[in-house]
Amino acid sequence: MASLSNSISKGLLHSPELYEYMFETVVYPREPELLKVIRLITSNHPSWCLMETAPEAGQLIALLLKLTNVKKTIEIGVFTGYSLVLTALKIPDDGKIIAIDLDRDAYEMGLPIIKKANIEHKINFIQSSALSSLDEILNEISKSKVTNDNRGRFDFAFIDADKVIYQKYHERMLELVKVGGIIVYDNTLWFGTFAMQEECVKETMKPNRQHIIEFNKFLAADTRVQISEVPMGDGITICWGL
Ligand code: SAH
Ligand code: CA
Numbered sequence: 001m002a003s004l005s006n007s008i009s010k011g012l013l014h015s016p017e018l019y020e021y022m023f024e025t026v027v028y029p030r031e032p033e034l035l036k037v038i039r040l041i042t043s044n045h046p047s048w049c050l051m052e053t054a055p056e057a058g059q060l061i062a063l064l065l066k067l068t069n070v071k072k073t074i075e076i077g078v079f080t081g082y083s084l085v086l087t088a089l090k091i092p093d094d095g096k097i098i099a100i101d102l103d104r105d106a107y108e109m110g111l112p113i114i115k116k117a118n119i120e121h122k123i124n125f126i127q128s129s130a131l132s133s134l135d136e137i138l139n140e141i142s143k144s145k146v147t148n149d150n151r152g153r154f155d156f157a158f159i160d161a162d163k164v165i166y167q168k169y170h171e172r173m174l175e176l177v178k179v180g181g182i183i184v185y186d187n188t189l190w191f192g193t194f195a196m197q198e199e200c201v202k203e204t205m206k207p208n209r210q211h212i213i214e215f216n217k218f219l220a221a222d223t224r225v226q227i228s229e230v231p232m233g234d235g236i237t238i239c240w241g242l
Contacts, residue, residue: 013231027056034117035086037109042080045109052082053160054233055185061158064182064238070156074176075099076130076169077161077186081110087158088119091196097123098137098154100130100163118221130161134172142172152178160186174224174241181241183225188216189235 009240013019029035035058041189043049043170053061065073070091078084078101087097101107106126114120141153154177166185173183190212193201201209214239219227225239 004205014189024125027059030059031055032089032091034113034152035082038080038113038171040087041109041113042082045080045106047160048079050064053080053086057186057230057233057236058083058086059182059234060230060236062086062090062185068155068182069184071095071154072154073097073158074173075158076100076134077159078125078135079106079160081107081114083158083160083186084123085110085119085154087156088114088122089117093122095122098126099123100126100128100133102127102129102215107140107178118192125153131165131168131172134169134176138172138175152181154178155181157181157183158186159183163187163211163215166211167218170215170219170222170239177241179241181238184242185215185237185239187234188212188229188237189231191234 013022035055039052039055042052046053050066064070065087067240070087072095073087074092075084075087075097078099084097084099088095091097099107106123107125107127114123152175157173157177159166159173161169169187170183177183187208190209191205193205194213200204216229219225221236223242225241227240228238230236230238
């Protein structure tokens with residue numbers, strides 16, 4: 001019988017060359033031009049020039065949106081709009097995205113692309129702290145007359161903001177996203193820092209590292225969702241709501 005350590009997959013993409021091969025053959029050729037432009041614009045961001053969603057993870061998210069016929073979605077953490085634009089390009093013309101971020105300036109960096117792509121009508125950008133916005137949405141729903149019909153009104157959610165409260169977002173999302181809907185969390189492998197000795201991890205990375213460790217443990221035990229951790233980009237966890 002194979003020992004446990006032998007049966008643990010070591011993953012394929014150890015070599016930068018293999019990674020580059022994947023990008024050059026599969027990811028970049030199929031990445032919409034406007035998303036390339038967003039990456040370019042983001043590279044001029046004064047402090048966070050590499051914060052957008054990884055293109056290969058974006059490609060998987062786009063596939064999920066199509067596979068599950070997503071029409072209504074919610075995004076927490078918009079930044080310059082890479083994940084927002086890829087989502088808006090995939091949902092139908094009468095689809096809707098509620099997109100929440102504290103930072104309007106970053107959103108406005110990508111806004112010319114949103115206008116050019118003719119997808120602005122699908123987007124409701126809310127400048128706010130995400131948790132208070134989500135609670136407002138949930139309150140509105142519970143006050144409305146058709147309370148139960150309105151719960152679970154989103155087909156999909158992408159969570160990519162402050163990692164400290166992913167668990168709180170998760171509880172709200174389980175109410176907002178329909179049964180059989182999908183919730184995706186970004187950065188769940190936190191720059192590979194879980195495989196480093198603690199003393200080698202930069203101080204600035206440590207707080208979120210700890211929060212994500214706790215979140216991953218929590219999700220692994222959460223029987224309300226089916227989950228898969230996908231080691232693309234900085235790690236995305238896909239949850240399917242039971
Ligand atoms: N999904 C984006 C990247 C998001 S980066 C892309 O593909 O480009 C994380 C974003 O979360 C930042 O823009 C930051 O302003 C936002 N953010 C951080 N804390 C937040 C909070 N409490 N509420 C709302 N947005 C928050
Ligand atoms: Ca991210």
